[in-house]
Amino acid sequence: MIESMTGYGASERNGLKVEMRSFNHRFLDLNIKAPPFFLKHEIGIRNQIKNQFHRGHIDIFVTVAPENTFKVSINKDFVKGLIHAVSEVKDEFHLRGEIDFAAILSFKEAIVTEMNEIPEDAIDETFHEAMARLKAMRQKEGQILLVEITKHLDIIDAALSQIREGSAGAMERNLGRIKNKIEELMDSAQVDDARVLQEAALLAEKYDISEEIQRIGSHLKQFRQNLADNDKIGRKLDFILQELNREANTISSKTDMYSVNAVAVDLKAEIEKLREQAQNIQ
Numbered sequence: 001m002i003e004s005m006t007g008y009g010a011s012e013r014n015g016l017k018v019e020m021r022s023f024n025h026r027f028l029d030l031n032i033k034a035p036p037f038f039l040k041h042e043i044g045i046r047n048q049i050k051n052q053f054h055r056g057h058i059d060i061f062v063t064v065a066p067e068n069t070f071k072v073s074i075n076k077d078f079v080k081g082l083i084h085a086v087s088e089v090k091d092e093f094h095l096r097g098e099i100d101f102a103a104i105l106s107f108k109e110a111i112v113t114e115m116n117e118i119p120e121d122a123i124d125e126t127f128h129e130a131m132a133r134l135k136a137m138r139q140k141e142g143q144i145l146l147v148e149i150t151k152h153l154d155i156i157d158a159a160l161s162q163i164r165e166g167s168a169g170a171m172e173r174n175l176g177r178i179k180n181k182i183e184e185l186m187d188s189a190q191v192d193d194a195r196v197l198q199e200a201a202l203l204a205e206k207y208d209i210s211e212e213i214q215r216i217g218s219h220l221k222q223f224r225q226n227l228a229d230n231d232k233i234g235r236k237l238d239f240i241l242q243e244l245n246r247e248a249n250t251i252s253s254k255t256d257m258y259s260v261n262a263v264a265v266d267l268k269a270e271i272e273k274l275r276e277q278a279q280n281i282q
Helices: 036-052 076-092 101-105 120-167 170-185 193-207 210-229 234-254 258-278
Strands: 007-013 016-023 028-033 056-064 070-074 111-115
Touching: 007 120, 016 120, 028 036, 036 056, 036 120, 076 101, 120 210, 120 258, 210 234, 234 258
Parallel strands: 028 056
Antiparallel strands: 007 016, 016 056, 070 111
């Protein structure tokens, strides 16, 4: 199935939330923003993502719910020792007043904070679910792209047929024009047909676009075949589109017929629209 490079997928469990957003990029570019605890898992997760996706800039956001981040407890041994020491000083110097519990807890040693350990299987499951949802959305977007791309291909096919029909008989027309022009210049004297054919052959080579038409037809066939293959085709399509554009430019520069040139301009515009759509394919 054709896959777009645009998509979003998220999953949340055990207080862990993973969000993945994907955009166009020539290569696979991963950007992970996560708490420090995730560092030891990052290489493995990156490898899993690379197995699933081949192109696109993917932002990965890993967050942990505040209530799941830290476990807070009282260091009872420290508090007990501190209260005992304060009581001794109080008795020794005959001090008044009650021991302030808030003051006791203000000592950093009185509070113990430990980060909750998120089970490794929970991390894997959350990431797999987020990746699956991202992939599903990219595939859905890919099907929408396929519909649009097919429309552009059909329009290009139709334009190519017009150019093929419009350029038919160009050799004969050039031959007739040359012969008429020579007769005018020579005041209706006998014209050397061999020389006319020689001049016509030179012009035919200069203005002939049959090879360009044939190559565009071949490129379009290859483009459609790659769409049917559905496997990491984005870069292949980029190359084919470059070749299509090159041939269309050559037709515009070589043809001496206004009608054909007008269609060639439309052809180039449609190839550009096709390129904009195809750039989003993985």
